[in-house]
Every structure is written in C-alpha cells, then in structure tokens.
Amino acid sequence: MKEIWIITKRELQAYFDSLMAYILLILFLGFSGFFTWIYGSDIFFVKQANLQVFFNIAYWTLFFFIPALTMRLLSEENRSGTIELLLTKPISEWQVIVAKFLAALLLIVAALFLTLPYYITVSSLGNIDNGAVFSGYLALILVSGMYIAIGLFTSSVTNNQIVAYLLALSIGIFFQIIFQMLSTNLTGILGGITDYLSINSHFDSMTRGVIDSRDLVYFFSVMLLGLVFSESMLMKKRSV
Amino acid sequence: MDIVIENMTKTYGRQKAVDNISLQVKTGEVLGFLGPNGAGKTTTMKAITSFLIPDSGKIFIGNISVNDNPQEAKKNIGYLPENNPLYEDMPVIDYLQFCAGIEGVAKDKINDKVREVIQTCGITREKHKKISELSKGYKQRVGLAQALIHDPEVLILDEPTTGLDPNQIVEIRELIKKIGKEKTVILSSHILAEVEATCDRIMIINKGKIVADGTAEELRGQAQGSEMLKVTIEDGSLDEIFKGLQLLNTVELVDFADKSTQTFQVKSKPGQSSRREVFNLCVKNGWTLTQLTFVETRLEDIFRELTLEN
Incomplete structure (x- = not known):
C-alpha cells in the first residue's frame, strides 16, 4: 500500500511538472463552465435548479480529456525503458497499475472538486436535490475511472502516446455512443446486452439520483477488466 | 548472498539467447560477464532481476527463489539496467528519494541514505539539477546511486562505465571494487581491461553459452599452452x-x-x-x-x- 502511494505521488508530481495537470484543469473548467452557464441549453435556459446540464457537459469533456491524461502513463515507461527500473524494484505489476490509475483518478476528482462553486451557485438559485447532485458526481467519478482503466490499458500496449490516445478514444466511443445506437436498433437479448454495455443508461439514472447496484457493478467491472488487462500486458512483456 | 543459476534457457522466437547456463557467484565475489553483442549477457542479468522470465531453469538469490518469490528476491538486488533508463523529468534528489521509498527504506532513514549515495557516487553538486540536464557520465552515476540506495546484498550492473570519461571510469571501478568486498556483484562489459581491473572472476559468454570461466590468470594459462x-x-x-x-x-x-x-x-x-x-x-x-x-x-x-x- 505504501509503495502504491509513493508511485501515485510521483505520477501526480509528473502531471503538475509537465503542466499537463494545469492545462487539463483549465480546459475542463473552461469548457464545462462555458456550456453550463453561458452557451447553448445552459442552466438559465433549462430553468431548473439542478446540475443535469453540467453533468452532461462533463460527461463529454471527460470522454476526450481522460485519454490525454492516461496516454503517457505506461507508453512513456515502455519507450524510455524505465518500466524495467520500476518492475525490478520490490513491487508488483498490479501495484504499478493501481498506482497510476489512482494518480489519474485523483486529478479528475480534483477537477470535479473545483466545480463545487457551480453547486453553491445553483443551490442559492433554487431548491436543489442534494441526493441527485451527490449521485451525479459519483457517476462522473465512476465514468472517469472506467475511461482511465481503458486508457491505461491502451497505454500499456504501445510505446507511442498518440497511438495510445487514439486507441483509447476508439474503445471509448463504443461505450459512449455505438452500444447505445445498437441497442435502439436491436431487439431481444442483443438489444438488452448492448443497452447494458452502453454507459448512457447507467449514467442517466445516476444523474437523476438513482444509485442502483446494477450500475455500480457495471462501472466496477469495466474498471477491473481494464486494470487486469493492463497488468497482463506488463507481465507479457517479461516472458516474451 | 550467493547467486545461483541452474540450467537456465531463454529463447526469443527461434533464437536461443541463453542456452542452458549454470553458474554460481559467491558473496564477496565480483564476476565480470564478457561477450560480444547479443551473446546473452543482458538476458542473463534481466533474468536474475526477475524482469525476464526464463523458459526453463532456476535462479536463486541466497536461498530465495527468483521464480517463486520475486518480490522477496528483488529486495536484495540493486540493478543498473542497460542504457540506464531514468525519470528524466525529475530532479536527482527527488528521484533518489522516490527510489528509496519503493525499495522500502524506512521513512526516517531516507534522507540519510540519499545523502550517503550522493556522496559515494560523487553527484553532490548535481543533486538539485533535473536528470535530463545531466551529462551522460553523471546520469550513469545517478543510475548507480539508485542501485545502491537500499544497501543491497547483490548488485547487477549492466555495462556500468559506458559514457564515462577515463577519470570517472577509474573512480567507478574503485567504487565497484570497494562495494564488491562485502557484496555479490555481477557486471557486464565489453571493455576487457575493465573486467580485468575490477573482477575477481571472468566469464566469457558466446551465443548463449559459457565458453570460459576463471580468473584472468587462469584464462591466460588455459589459452597459452x-x-x-x-x-x-x-x-x-x-x-x-x-x-x-x-x-x-x-x-x-x-x-x-x-x-x-x-x-x-x-x-x-x-x-x-x-x-x-x-x-x-x-x-x-x-x-x-x-x-x-x-x-x-x-x-x-x-x-x-x-x-x-x-
């Protein structure tokens, strides 16, 4: 556990040293703030005291930003050979994977934390449903965790950051759009499966304030799968 | 701690990188691996550090099996990989503290330990610089410092003196000799004079096989006839x-x-x-x-x- 935290700290340090963290925070707050308060079907247009608008914007912003955050995590170690240094220290592949996952997740949580003024503002404008806000934020964190796990995996298969980014986006787009499209066109079991695989159905119910164990199982299993695949990629490199 | 390798084989595709090698290195011995490029030196060293999993054969560090208990075995190893990979975006001192941390050095001893290896490796003036700003020789010293940080019983050094100037080479050799008195050291090189100067025992590897093993004098005797x-x-x-x-x-x-x-x-x-x-x-x-x-x-x-x- 101690080792995991040491690596996580180093990764966070690397995010801030490379300005990546600042760029992400500014862009995330800029985008989500602009579309939540100023432009399009913003909060004043919707005229309801909830954060639905923000959650939907953040949902899309994170979809594009998270792969940029995760693309470096393992591909850079593969390219520069530092992975050898890390894995010959008395730590396991799993600890490395979890540490890097946590670093990216903590950065996202920090970004979400900085949107707290949105909540304060909206709650002063009307009668806000605190439960829905809580479960909405939880949903964003879970979606982020899922995309981080996917990004970590794509970062583990290559030593090129751009390849890792694009690969993560193309896997993500299935969960974000394609499964949902399929589910509306398919019927029967296939329709049910694609509907369950699509993030939308899980995310929507959570932002409305419903925390269902089925949704939690969904998010955690994709996360776990991504992490396990990343770990096995690291292991595979050692027995080639 | 002794290093024991028993019948280790490792193949890449069809090519046998290491072919049924067995060897033993005793505590206090400095073993030099010699061999042309692609002879299997690096592969053997990676297998000892458990970074590569061999196809067959057993490796022991002391009584600990690298195959069965890699985490425990790794605690006793200090490793300087080939090409000396480092987190170039970190300052030297942060990097060494990070390494000390994951090597399990107790928190209150980390600073002392870091100061100690910085002194031994002669990087006092460079300790606040970013690693990417250092010259190759100083990077090599950082790599060595990183390998020494947890006072390991076994040191595996893959070409430790590449990129160093002649003065630094002599310093690093002296350092390795000093360390080698109490610890088990394996180093690889293709500079023969270096191996002769630093190592108690020389092992020549070619095409994955050990072709000669002994002190410099013994090897000379065998060849001379x-x-x-x-x-x-x-x-x-x-x-x-x-x-x-x-x-x-x-x-x-x-x-x-x-x-x-x-x-x-x-x-x-x-x-x-x-x-x-x-x-x-x-x-x-x-x-x-x-x-x-x-x-x-x-x-x-x-x-x-x-x-x-x-």
Whole structure:
C-alpha cells in the first residue's frame, strides 16, 4: 500500500511538472463552465435548479480529456525503458497499475472538486436535490475511472502516446455512443446486452439520483477488466 | 548472498539467447560477464532481476527463489539496467528519494541514505539539477546511486562505465571494487581491461553459452599452452639467425616480428622452454642477444579466439 502511494505521488508530481495537470484543469473548467452557464441549453435556459446540464457537459469533456491524461502513463515507461527500473524494484505489476490509475483518478476528482462553486451557485438559485447532485458526481467519478482503466490499458500496449490516445478514444466511443445506437436498433437479448454495455443508461439514472447496484457493478467491472488487462500486458512483456 | 543459476534457457522466437547456463557467484565475489553483442549477457542479468522470465531453469538469490518469490528476491538486488533508463523529468534528489521509498527504506532513514549515495557516487553538486540536464557520465552515476540506495546484498550492473570519461571510469571501478568486498556483484562489459581491473572472476559468454570461466590468470594459462618469446638478436645476418632459431629442438615456430631491428617471435613446443637454447645459440655464433621477453597472451586474444566464428 505504501509503495502504491509513493508511485501515485510521483505520477501526480509528473502531471503538475509537465503542466499537463494545469492545462487539463483549465480546459475542463473552461469548457464545462462555458456550456453550463453561458452557451447553448445552459442552466438559465433549462430553468431548473439542478446540475443535469453540467453533468452532461462533463460527461463529454471527460470522454476526450481522460485519454490525454492516461496516454503517457505506461507508453512513456515502455519507450524510455524505465518500466524495467520500476518492475525490478520490490513491487508488483498490479501495484504499478493501481498506482497510476489512482494518480489519474485523483486529478479528475480534483477537477470535479473545483466545480463545487457551480453547486453553491445553483443551490442559492433554487431548491436543489442534494441526493441527485451527490449521485451525479459519483457517476462522473465512476465514468472517469472506467475511461482511465481503458486508457491505461491502451497505454500499456504501445510505446507511442498518440497511438495510445487514439486507441483509447476508439474503445471509448463504443461505450459512449455505438452500444447505445445498437441497442435502439436491436431487439431481444442483443438489444438488452448492448443497452447494458452502453454507459448512457447507467449514467442517466445516476444523474437523476438513482444509485442502483446494477450500475455500480457495471462501472466496477469495466474498471477491473481494464486494470487486469493492463497488468497482463506488463507481465507479457517479461516472458516474451 | 550467493547467486545461483541452474540450467537456465531463454529463447526469443527461434533464437536461443541463453542456452542452458549454470553458474554460481559467491558473496564477496565480483564476476565480470564478457561477450560480444547479443551473446546473452543482458538476458542473463534481466533474468536474475526477475524482469525476464526464463523458459526453463532456476535462479536463486541466497536461498530465495527468483521464480517463486520475486518480490522477496528483488529486495536484495540493486540493478543498473542497460542504457540506464531514468525519470528524466525529475530532479536527482527527488528521484533518489522516490527510489528509496519503493525499495522500502524506512521513512526516517531516507534522507540519510540519499545523502550517503550522493556522496559515494560523487553527484553532490548535481543533486538539485533535473536528470535530463545531466551529462551522460553523471546520469550513469545517478543510475548507480539508485542501485545502491537500499544497501543491497547483490548488485547487477549492466555495462556500468559506458559514457564515462577515463577519470570517472577509474573512480567507478574503485567504487565497484570497494562495494564488491562485502557484496555479490555481477557486471557486464565489453571493455576487457575493465573486467580485468575490477573482477575477481571472468566469464566469457558466446551465443548463449559459457565458453570460459576463471580468473584472468587462469584464462591466460588455459589459452597459452606453449611458451611465446620475443627475441632480438644483433650482429648476425637475418637469414642465418632465422634458420638457427628454427633448427633448435625446442622450437616449434619462428616468425619475424620486426625485420629492421631483427626481432623474432619464437613459439616453443608445448610444455618446453627455449630460453636456454636461444642464449646458447647466440653464444655459439657470437651474436648479441639484446632482448628476450615472454609474450603474455592478452585477454583480447583469448576473447577473440573463443568468440570468433571458426
């Protein structure tokens, strides 16, 4: 556990040293703030005291930003050979994977934390449903965790950051759009499966304030799968 | 802690990188791996550090099996990989603190330990610089510092002196020798003089197999077999001297080393010495013997002989 935290700290340090963290925070707050308060079907247009608008914007912003955050995590170690240094220290592949996952997740949580003024503002404008806000934020964190796990995996298969980014986006787009499209066109079991695989159905119910164990199982299993695949990629490199 | 390798084999595709190697290195011994590029030195070292999993065979660090208990084994190893990969975006001191942390150095001892290795490796003036700003030699020292940070019983150094200037090479050699007195060290190199200067034992690997193993003297003895002399004789004609030498009973082969100074290379028959005969020959003919020296087989020659194809 101690080792995991040491690596996580180093990764966070690397995010801030490379300005990546600042760029992400500014862009995330800029985008989500602009579309939540100023432009399009913003909060004043919707005229309801909830954060639905923000959650939907953040949902899309994170979809594009998270792969940029995760693309470096393992591909850079593969390219520069530092992975050898890390894995010959008395730590396991799993600890490395979890540490890097946590670093990216903590950065996202920090970004979400900085949107707290949105909540304060909206709650002063009307009668806000605190439960829905809580479960909405939880949903964003879970979606982020899922995309981080996917990004970590794509970062583990290559030593090129751009390849890792694009690969993560193309896997993500299935969960974000394609499964949902399929589910509306398919019927029967296939329709049910694609509907369950699509993030939308899980995310929507959570932002409305419903925390269902089925949704939690969904998010955690994709996360776990991504992490396990990343770990096995690291292991595979050692027995080639 | 001893390092023991038993019948290790590792193949990449169809090529056998390491072919059924067995070896043992005792505590306090510095073993030098020599071999041409692609001989299997790095593969063997990676297997010891558990970074590569061999196809078959067992590796032990002390009594700990690297195969069964890699985490425990790794605690006892300090490793400087080939090409010395480092987190270039970190300052030296942060990097070493990070390494100390994951090596499990107790929190209150980390700063002392870091200060200690910075001193030993001579990077005091560079400690606040970013690693990417350092020259190759200083990066190499950081790599070495990182390997020493947790006071490991076993040190695995893959080409530790590449990129260092001659002064630094001497310093690092001294350092390795000093460390090697109490610890088990394996280092690889293709600089023969370096291996001879630092290592108690030399192991030459070629095409995944151990082709020679022993101290520098032992290797020389094995390769030498018969005596080689360098002889300079004056006050006689070149041809006469050549013939005279060739007719000696103990001499197998005579070669011109330098015609202008009348220097010859004389190879004796196995197990015999021609020194007396050469001297007597000169006395008999009234020639003047100005040089009579042993030619030591150089490590380079042994190396070439063992690793060159056909």
